[in-house]
Amino acid sequence: MSLPRCQPSEHALHPSLSELDDETLERTAAIFRALGDPGRLRILAWLARGPLCVTELAASLDENVSTVSQRLKLLRSERLARSRREGKHIFYALADRHVAELVANALEHANERLNRGKPDSVPRARPAPANGVRSRKTSR
Amino acid sequence: MSLPRCQPSEHALHPSLSELDDETLERTAAIFRALGDPGRLRILAWLARGPLCVTELAASLDENVSTVSQRLKLLRSERLARSRREGKHIFYALADRHVAELVANALEHANERLNRGKPDSVPRARPAPANGVRSRKTSR
DNA sequence: CACACATTCCATTAAATTATGAATTGTTGG
DNA sequence: CCAACAATTCATAATTTAATGGAATGTGTG
Numbered sequence: 001m002s003l004p005r006c007q008p009s010e011h012a013l014h015p016s017l018s019e020l021d022d023e024t025l026e027r028t029a030a031i032f033r034a035l036g037d038p039g040r041l042r043i044l045a046w047l048a049r050g051p052l053c054v055t056e057l058a059a060s061l062d063e064n065v066s067t068v069s070q071r072l073k074l075l076r077s078e079r080l081a082r083s084r085r086e087g088k089h090i091f092y093a094l095a096d097r098h099v100a101e102l103v104a105n106a107l108e109h110a111n112e113r114l115n116r117g118k119p120d121s122v123p124r125a126r127p128a129p130a131n132g133v134r135s136r137k138t139s140r
Numbered sequence: 141m142s143l144p145r146c147q148p149s150e151h152a153l154h155p156s157l158s159e160l161d162d163e164t165l166e167r168t169a170a171i172f173r174a175l176g177d178p179g180r181l182r183i184l185a186w187l188a189r190g191p192l193c194v195t196e197l198a199a200s201l202d203e204n205v206s207t208v209s210q211r212l213k214l215l216r217s218e219r220l221a222r223s224r225r226e227g228k229h230i231f232y233a234l235a236d237r238h239v240a241e242l243v244a245n246a247l248e249h250a251n252e253r254l255n256r257g258k259p260d261s262v263p264r265a266r267p268a269p270a271n272g273v274r275s276r277k278t279s280r
Numbered sequence: 281c282a283c284a285c286a287t288t289c290c291a292t293t294a295a296a297t298t299a300t301g302a303a304t305t306g307t308t309g310g
Numbered sequence: 311c312c313a314a315c316a317a318t319t320c321a322t323a324a325t326t327t328a329a330t331g332g333a334a335t336g337t338g339t340g
Contacts, residue, residue, distance in 0.1 A: 020182065020185055020247070022178065024247060024250055025178040025181050025182055025185075025247075026178050027250045028178075028181060028246050028247055028249075028250035029175070029176050029177050029178045029180075029181050030176070031176075031246070031250065032172050032173075032175035032176035032181075032246070033172075033173065033176030033177070034176075035169070035172035035176070036169050036170070036171075036172035036173030036174075036175070036176045037169050037173070037327095037328085038162065038165040038166050038168075038169045039328085039329095040169075041165050041168060041169050041172075042160065042165055045160055045165075053286080053287090054286070054287060054288090055285090055286065055287085063329095064329075064330070064331085065286080065287075065288095066287085066288080066289090066329085066330070066331075066332090067328080067329055067330075069286095069287060069288060069289090070288085070289090070328080070329085071328090073288080074328095085337095087337075087338070088285065088286055088287095088336090088337055088338060089286065089287090089337095090286075090287065090288095106168050106171070106172070107160070107164060107165075107168055109168075110164055110167045110168040110171065111164050173297095177297090177298085179298090179299095193316080193317090194316070194317055194318090195315090195316065195317085203299090204299070204300065204301085205316085205317070205318095206299080206300070206301075206302095206317085206318080206319090207298085207299055207300075208317095209317060209318055209319090210298080210299085210318085210319090211298090212317095213318080213319095225307090227307075227308075228306085228307050228308060228315065228316055228317095229307095229316070229317090230316075230317065230318095281340105282339100282340090283338105283339085283340085284337100284338090284339085284340105285336100285337085285338090285339105286335100286336080286337080286338105287334105287335080287336075287337100288333105288334080288335070288336090289332105289333080289334070289335085290331105290332090290333080290334090291330100291331100291332095291333105292329105292330085292331095293328100293329090293330085294327100294328090294329085294330100295326100295327080295328080295329100296325100296326080296327070296328090297324105297325085297326070297327085298323100298324090298325080298326095299322105299323095299324090299325105300321105300322085300323090300324105301320100301321100301322095302319105302320090302321095303318105303319080303320080303321105304317100304318080304319065304320090305316100305317080305318070305319085306315100306316080306317080306318090307314100307315085307316075307317100308313105308314090308315085308316100309312105309313090309314095310311105310312090310313085310314105
């Protein structure tokens with residue numbers, strides 16, 4: 001009775017939101033996606049200290065050069081990193097101070113509030129262990 | 141001769157960076173990953189206007205309820221969104237003002253400087269229409 | 281030019297992510 | 311309790327994504 005039937009139109013919705021075109025959404029998502037990988041994030045963290053070439057980066061991270069190169073390509077494609085050739089080497093650096101801040105903030109933040117006991121821990125893709133068929137779990 | 145052989149050890153590296161443990165990295169990446177999808181981003185954008193229940197959200201986005209629910213689950217698991225039961229409905233909202241700002245900023249930013257002419261266009265994640273035919277099994 | 285080093289490119293393969301639709305759980309009211 | 315609505319869960323299939331190793335490209339040097 002009291003609860004109205006779900007009616008989106010009953011809510012006040014800003015027009016600016018409706019204008020959110022898919023391209024902007026996709027563009028924004030792509031940037032976040034580029035940041036959403038530990039390997040790439042680690043690279044950015046190293047670059048936050050100053051420019052490094054691919055070989056140095058690979059050695060620092062103890063990773064394959066090819067792997068690092070491809071990660072850098074992605075970061076560059078999203079304008080998070082820039083490259084500059086210097087002789088035989090190609091040095092990579094964060095695109096700008098804005099990116100540097102973003103990365104620093106993010107790492108710091110995630111470090112501070114330890115996210116232990118998430119409402120729903122969803123590890124990197126792995127169907128639940130769930131040995132019992134008892135599906136209902138006690139909410140906390 | 142001028143260019144020194146690649147020697148990571150020659151560079152001054154902050155200890156704080158070496159301490160960047162994998163867990164923090166992964167945690168941070170997970171948050172960005174959650175933001176790195178247009179569908180989820182769109183949800184957050186709607187929620188930025190105020191709380192909505194799943195059905196409303198689904199109707200607004202013209203998406204399957206199940207799909208929206210699962211996206212919300214992910215967002216909630218990364219503490220980007222919060223849920224609160226109200227009778228028959230479960231209302232979702234942005235976790236806090238911090239998230240709201242982050243989303244607003246990101247969208248705005250990506251809207252401003254049009255990233256046209258990227259060095260390398262990165263494909264985007266667009267999952268599947270999935271025809272409900274259950275005749276094929278993939279090894280996994 | 282030939283050589284060594286730096287980086288990128290490419291194909292292959294394994295793993296992760298997502299939408300879909302049916303089944304399940306949960307809530308309210310008659 | 312049952313009916314109807316709300317939301318989540320689950321298994322599945324398609325697609326994407328990322329690491330690997332080797333080939334190809336680029337660059338400086340003897």
